[in-house]
Amino acid sequence: MMKNYRLSLFLFSLLMWGCSQPQQQESATTEELEQATPQDQGPITLVIHGGAGTILRKNMTPERDAEYREKLTEALNTGYAVLEKGGTSLDAVIAAIQVMEASPLFNAGKGAVFTNEGKNELDASIMDGNTGKAGAVAGVTTVKSPIQAARSVMDSSPHVMMAGTGAEKFAKEQGLEMVDPDYFHTDRRFEQLQKIRESEDKRTGYLFEWPDRKFGTVGAVALDKDGNIAAGTSTGGMTNKRYGRIGDAPIIGAGTYADNATCGVSATGHGEFFIRNVVAYDIAALMKYTGITLNDAAEEVINKKLVEIGGGGGIVSLDRQGNVAMKFNTEGMYRGFINESGKPNTFIYKDE
């Protein structure tokens, strides 16, 4: 990795050195660039994910496959309806994510996985690519919609991140819907906890890399009619997590990032690797500083950098031109997008 960077740097220096003055005179004026912007702006677009992992066609029943596609379609249609009515990308992101939070299919909201202590601790974050403002909550147990709580932190406090009972107190004061922790109990997730506990490495107390591991975090990125990008992510974290572990989902720069000048990104995967690699912002930084496309930047980060260190997962993203990138290095990722055609497109496996 280091070699590559050093080499790139060296090549870049050579290029800079080799370039003569006359060519630089062809640069556009700021006015010309400004004029180019409206033409560059893409149509209203929404892209979502419902988690990545070992999702194989052979392990899926036709009913289960259909269930996921229906819920992804509902999330896309719900978010897109907001954009079609002239709503903001922030509202579209919230609307799409709330459909998935309310479903037991995904590891977020209602379908959140269990901690080692048999609790559901939820994390979420959102970022506004227009203002650069952001909000996040971590380790909440009684907020029905964690993504809405993240939005409230952004809109109604001077802070970016709140955790635990403090975050819950804030959400309650903001009038958000609170629920009993039991609301997040689903038998399917509870059984997953028992299963993972049985396969746990007794020496370390941590979980093995079990074969059908999934990162079921949900997320959405939207581009609205004003060219504003927003991104959001919501999760129940890692099954059997301990010690108040926080993953990448509520970390701005790791799990969520948005900037109108580059792109919006929502991630799902092995959070520790996503934090260490500052994944969401790294995609934006690559675009901003090297001029490569969203597709190339996302490919570099997800299928090269993360793969090199064994960080499984993926991202969905879009740029101001409405270009969509959905990249993952796992067997599958629940995902989909919708744009001017108004037709939702959903995907699950690697080969589609």
Add this chain to the structure above:
Amino acid sequence: MMKNYRLSLFLFSLLMWGCSQPQQQESATTEELEQATPQDQGPITLVIHGGAGTILRKNMTPERDAEYREKLTEALNTGYAVLEKGGTSLDAVIAAIQVMEASPLFNAGKGAVFTNEGKNELDASIMDGNTGKAGAVAGVTTVKSPIQAARSVMDSSPHVMMAGTGAEKFAKEQGLEMVDPDYFHTDRRFEQLQKIRESEDKRTGYLFEWPDRKFGTVGAVALDKDGNIAAGTSTGGMTNKRYGRIGDAPIIGAGTYADNATCGVSATGHGEFFIRNVVAYDIAALMKYTGITLNDAAEEVINKKLVEIGGGGGIVSLDRQGNVAMKFNTEGMYRGFINESGKPNTFIYKDE
């Protein structure tokens, strides 16, 4: 800002387009670059900060000034002794930070500020530039040395971040020194809470921007004899903070970042702005992707990008060559560095 990026991008594209093939043939082989590395490696170096803010010469007594310089000197000498004996940059960072955590002068450990509820909630993080591993704790109230707890999360768990009582349970199991929450009570900080409460904006319940505001977070970045960089940050957060607010100090990429290929960074400042701008990683990304120096990258992020959005604070940083950058956009920053001369250099005000 956006204009600048778009312009840079356009200029870069033109340059790339204008460069002809023959020049690219002059690129070095990977072997040549590898050989260059040992010569590039700088001497063992340590740089620290004890917080930035409105620190003015006119408000400081000679005694107070001396007290700060003595403690910074002690932290530098303690960390440098580790490096001199051939110790790792991680150990040096911990040693230097623990001197400041144990002092009531800084807003970290013993001298932590109070939350709105009259408690002390501490955050810390550390990153290893050699392995890319990282650890962080947020909102702990009974761990004597939060930076040591962050180190334990990195070394002894598969996680990067732990929060609240879960993090404390982990620290205790790891055999770290636990204290009664009262350990962190200092009269000076408690008086500050009363003062800030009185000046609080009653309408919003949040604090005013009071004139002598300080961000007293502490941090250290070290380069050891093997060329490995490590960075760490420890804080009591923001006086009068509410709702389990988490700032940038425990966020990898925002408050702390280290990568041997670029630099190590520890930040102090208005955490919300540092999170939104992914400050620590952004400095590394600028170096990595545009080839500019550490000094230029730090200047760009602290004195341009952050200033544009009103984000007060600063960073200390170093690269593999041992170049040190200490940048801040406030009136002062407690800071210092020590390298091969073995003589600690300390600074407080802007004009020195």
